[in-house]
Amino acid sequence: MPLRLGNGQARPTAGGQDSELITSRRNPLVRQLRALHEPRGRREQGLLLLEGRHLLEEALRLQLIPDLVAATPTWIARHADLWACLPAATRRQPLADEALALAASTSHPDGVLATLQPPEPDPARRPGFVLALDGLQDPGNLGTLLRTALAAGVEEVWLAEGADPYAPKVLRASSGAALALPLRRLERQELLAWLQGQESEGLQRVATLVSGGRPYWDVDWTLPTVLLLGNEGAGLDPQLAALADARVTIPHSPAVESLNVAVAAAPLLLERWRQSAIPSGGRMPGIPHSSTR
Numbered sequence: 001m002p003l004r005l006g007n008g009q010a011r012p013t014a015g016g017q018d019s020e021l022i023t024s025r026r027n028p029l030v031r032q033l034r035a036l037h038e039p040r041g042r043r044e045q046g047l048l049l050l051e052g053r054h055l056l057e058e059a060l061r062l063q064l065i066p067d068l069v070a071a072t073p074t075w076i077a078r079h080a081d082l083w084a085c086l087p088a089a090t091r092r093q094p095l096a097d098e099a100l101a102l103a104a105s106t107s108h109p110d111g112v113l114a115t116l117q118p119p120e121p122d123p124a125r126r127p128g129f130v131l132a133l134d135g136l137q138d139p140g141n142l143g144t145l146l147r148t149a150l151a152a153g154v155e156e157v158w159l160a161e162g163a164d165p166y167a168p169k170v171l172r173a174s175s176g177a178a179l180a181l182p183l184r185r186l187e188r189q190e191l192l193a194w195l196q197g198q199e200s201e202g203l204q205r206v207a208t209l210v211s212g213g214r215p216y217w218d219v220d221w222t223l224p225t226v227l228l229l230g231n232e233g234a235g236l237d238p239q240l241a242a243l244a245d246a247r248v249t250i251p252h253s254p255a256v257e258s259l260n261v262a263v264a265a266a267p268l269l270l271e272r273w274r275q276s277a278i279p280s281g282g283r284m285p286g287i288p289h290s291s292t293r
Contacts, residue, residue: 020094021095023096023099024099025098030102034102036049045115046117047115047117047118049114050116051104051106052112053112054175054176056069056112058175058176058179059179062180064116065087067090067114068093068115069086069090069091069093069113070100070113071111071112072097075111095113106168118166121182121184122182125156127155129153129155130154130158131157131158132195133160135188135234136261138232139164140169140170143173144262145262146174146178147177148269149265152272154181154269156182157183166178195240204224204245205228207243207248208227208249208264211249213247214247215250215251216271221276222272222275228244
């Protein structure tokens with residue numbers, strides 16, 4: 001795709017070479033980048049928008065190749081080594097501060113934007129630890145949860161509807177975990193089918209409930225597992241919960257009705273690590289085995 005220059009003329013740019021500085025806020029490239037703030041723009045262009053040095057460096061660390069990196073002259077001067085070492089296939093576009101500020105979704109961008117094709121999961125992969133999310137709506141919750149999932153060793157995430165994992169706010173909240181985790185976006189009926197089909201063959205299905213489940217540490221998390229979490233308001237869809245081999249609850253004070261889903265996910269996901277690190281039959285200090293086992 002040709003890039004538009006500050007004078008409105010277009011010329012193709014070779015990978016690894018800088019284009020002329022774009023100064024106009026009305027430049028077509030600025031509009032293209034702004035369109036990536038919204039799901040429709042991401043679908044139409046087949047791209048996602050990375051904002052800030054951290055996300056750019058994380059993409060490069062994962063050996064993902066940005067289609068475009070756009071930065072202000074000041075940012076380029078401060079990060080000359082990084083700018084010079086971008087992949088040869090990446091288009092490098094200097095943008096004036098005003099143009100980049102309009103293209104970014106944040107109020108105070110740090111001076112660099114990048115576009116990237118969403119990573120594609122390996123279709124032949126058979127994960128042993130899956131996180132399945134049912135209609136999670138809040139981008140901040142989703143991003144935080146994805147970061148925790150990566151820390152806990154989750155191998156794949158199944159997302160039934162809900163927030164777009166490649167929305168700029170999710171990418172920022174995940175600190176790049178959304179790029180590192182294999183993500184599969186599904187309709188709820190597709191997730192129901194997957195939980196009953198070969199996609200989850202050999203996986204125990206663990207559903208989380210606000211109350212009425214067994215304490216989460218009573219499940220053997222060292223087994224291949226798919227953990228099902230519901231959304232912030234309605235919780236887990238009853239059809240999904242009905243498919244579970246185990247239903248778990250996080251015991252907590254009755255002073256609150258329920259926990260934030262991103263907060264609740266942390267002990268559930270990390271319990272797998274805890275159980276893997278202690279002898280068989282071990283338990284958390286001071287917590288007896290539950291009589292519900």
